[in-house]
Amino acid sequence: MNLFNDLEKYSSNTAIVTESSDQISYLDLLDAADSIGNHIKKRCLVFFVCNNCFESVAGYIGFLRAGSALALIQDTTDNTFIANLIEVYKPEYIYLPAKKSELQINCTIVHTFGDYTLLKTDHNVVYTLHENLALLLTTSGSTGSPKFVRQSYKNINSNAEAIAQYLGITSNDRPISTMPMSYTFMLSIINSHLLKGASIILTNVTLMERHFWRAIKENNATTFGGVPYIFEMLKKLRFEKVNLPSLKYITQAGGKLSMELSAEFADICVGKGIEFYVMYGQTEATARISYLPCEYAQTKVGSVGIPIPGGKMWLEDSEGNQIDSAGVAGELVYQGDNVTLGYAEDYLDLAKGDENNGLLRTGDIAKYDDDGFFTIVGRAKRFLKMYGNRINLDEIEQLVTEEGYDCACSGEDNELVIYLTQSKEIENIKSYISRKMKIHPSGIDVIYISKIPRNESGKILYSELA
Amino acid sequence: MLGEILKNKQKYDQVFIESFSIDESKLGDNLEYSTIPEWDSVGHMGLIAELEEAFDIEMEMDDIIDFSSYKKGFELVAKYGVEF
Numbered sequence: 001m002n003l004f005n006d007l008e009k010y011s012s013n014t015a016i017v018t019e020s021s022d023q024i025s026y027l028d029l030l031d032a033a034d035s036i037g038n039h040i041k042k043r044c045l046v047f048f049v050c051n052n053c054f055e056s057v058a059g060y061i062g063f064l065r066a067g068s069a070l071a072l073i074q075d076t077t078d079n080t081f082i083a084n085l086i087e088v089y090k091p092e093y094i095y096l097p098a099k100k101s102e103l104q105i106n107c108t109i110v111h112t113f114g115d116y117t118l119l120k121t122d123h124n125v126v127y128t129l130h131e132n133l134a135l136l137l138t139t140s141g142s143t144g145s146p147k148f149v150r151q152s153y154k155n156i157n158s159n160a161e162a163i164a165q166y167l168g169i170t171s172n173d174r175p176i177s178t179m180p181m182s183y184t185f186m187l188s189i190i191n192s193h194l195l196k197g198a199s200i201i202l203t204n205v206t207l208m209e210r211h212f213w214r215a216i217k218e219n220n221a222t223t224f225g226g227v228p229y230i231f232e233m234l235k236k237l238r239f240e241k242v243n244l245p246s247l248k249y250i251t252q253a254g255g256k257l258s259m260e261l262s263a264e265f266a267d268i269c270v271g272k273g274i275e276f277y278v279m280y281g282q283t284e285a286t287a288r289i290s291y292l293p294c295e296y297a298q299t300k301v302g303s304v305g306i307p308i309p310g311g312k313m314w315l316e317d318s319e320g321n322q323i324d325s326a327g328v329a330g331e332l333v334y335q336g337d338n339v340t341l342g343y344a345e346d347y348l349d350l351a352k353g354d355e356n357n358g359l360l361r362t363g364d365i366a367k368y369d370d371d372g373f374f375t376i377v378g379r380a381k382r383f384l385k386m387y388g389n390r391i392n393l394d395e396i397e398q399l400v401t402e403e404g405y406d407c408a409c410s411g412e413d414n415e416l417v418i419y420l421t422q423s424k425e426i427e428n429i430k431s432y433i434s435r436k437m438k439i440h441p442s443g444i445d446v447i448y449i450s451k452i453p454r455n456e457s458g459k460i461l462y463s464e465l466a
Numbered sequence: 467m468l469g470e471i472l473k474n475k476q477k478y479d480q481v482f483i484e485s486f487s488i489d490e491s492k493l494g495d496n497l498e499y500s501t502i503p504e505w506d507s508v509g510h511m512g513l514i515a516e517l518e519e520a521f522d523i524e525m526e527m528d529d530i531i532d533f534s535s536y537k538k539g540f541e542l543v544a545k546y547g548v549e550f
Contacts, residue, residue, distance in 0.1 A: 206506070206507035206510075207507065208499075208507040208510040208511065208530070208531060209499070209507075209531060209534075210531045210532060212531075213527075213531060229508060229511075232511060233507065233511050236511050236514060236515065236530065237527045237530055237531070238526075238527055241527065242527065450484075450487055451487065451512075454508065456506075456508075458508065
């Protein structure tokens with residue numbers, strides 16, 4: 001099974017709008033894609049250093065149409081780390097932009113396309129790629145780890161179909177990129193829109209730059225997606241005052257949006273006649289697991305909604321028994337065709353088949369309400385035992401955040417550590433959390449930190465906290 | 467008057483130094499959006515929030531997205547009645 005094999009049917013539709021506003025039709029995109037993909041003579045692994053540009057998307061489609069497996073790597077990834085990944089996975093080809101030309105690897109130039117070059121590596125290790133393996137994606141939480149999630153053709157196709165179905169995507173849609181395409185969230189936007197013959201507006205600039213707003217207006221973007229920090233930016237930019245008549249719907253995923261921002265955007269969007277979808281997912285489930293239908297955005301604030309079409313969700317208690325009453329917290333378990341094959345840690349793992357059999361233990365703790373709508377209440381692994389009581393680090397972070405301070409919580413049992421960016425508030429926060437959570441103050445250490453380390457999607461990098 | 471202007475310049479510089487955790491020597495006409503890793507979109511959001519707080523102003527979207535350099539910022543912040 002291959003992906004993107006019937007995009008010809010969209011022929012003269014615009015597939016891509018570039019940063020310089022060039023419109024590229026599906027036929028021209030496929031021409032370019034196949035001119036790159038045809039250089040790959042047999043099924044093999046291609047390392048694909050991506051960037052939100054035409055050459056990049058053309059390569060992505062071309063390699064997949066040619067039946068290759070692709071590892072997606074963001075172009076801002078450090079060269080030493082890429083070199084290490086190449087050593088560990090031994091790809092046969094590398095497709096990369098000019099800005100990565102200083103990458104030190106032994107290889108031969110096979111083809112150049114615009115800003116991109118296709119290189120053939122010189123290793124001679126022969127290994128097997130499982131027939132269903134399509135993509136290798138890094139998990140958003142991991143930095144510096146060579147671990148990839150293995151996604152199959154079926155995973156990608158079923159998730160893109162489900163997303164297109166619940167969002168009602170049509171060929172008239174024009175999503176604009178807000179994140180790198182190596183992010184599962186962005187990739188799912190690209191995949192689901194290509195599937196429906198829509199036009200993707202590609203840019204590498206962020207919401208904090210004028211070009212983004214010019215591109216959204218001039219190209220009549222109908223939608224964009226955002227991780228929580230993008231919504232913080234939209235708030236800072238006073239999105240409620242921005243007039244964008246072409247915008248039909250916006251989606252949120254990639255982490256939990258605060259209740260406050262969620263409620264605020266639900267209201268703003270209703271006021272503007274824009275649909276607002278809060279969604280939930282993991283790279284381990286290709287991208288999406290659940291979504292909150294937009295008509296509930298205001299009444300079910302904080303909920304991640306219901307499973308995507310074709311998926312099933314339930315909760316299990318710590319003994320693995322299914323929870324059958326509303327309001328009881330348990331681990332969220334998901335079943336669907338988008339549950340990925342498993343992980344890979346080196347090239348030998350690429351021969352592995354499906355290790356999950358469609359079942360994913362998300363590691364997230366959730367509850368559901370009387371209407372069957374799920375709400376994530378924490379991370380299973382983000383718990384500490386404080387003097388015999390289980391406490392949720394995310395909940396403490398939320399409490400502090402609600403007081404108006406940026407923080408990150410970690411620590412060990414009986415040693416809760418709160419990293420705070422406001423040195424003057426250390427004592428106040430300590431007594432507040434102690435009071436609120438009924439934890440003895442001697443078990444709480446509040447440490448001043450100038451800035452909470454975060455990755456580009458705004459997730460806290462706990463490993464970088466001292 | 468001159469004292470106030472000097473103080474504003476110091477305040478402005480201090481916000482950059484603290485928002486990006488950079489040395490004073492990095493401040494200057496060469497300091498532009500995305501020329502240092504700290505000044506990315508997330509850093510920009512923090513910078514604007516800190517400037518707004520320091521000068522007790524509320525910047526318009528157009529000024530936030532035009533704030534492309536240390537130099538340009540003076541002009542934009544000055545629009546809100548801050549003298550440099």
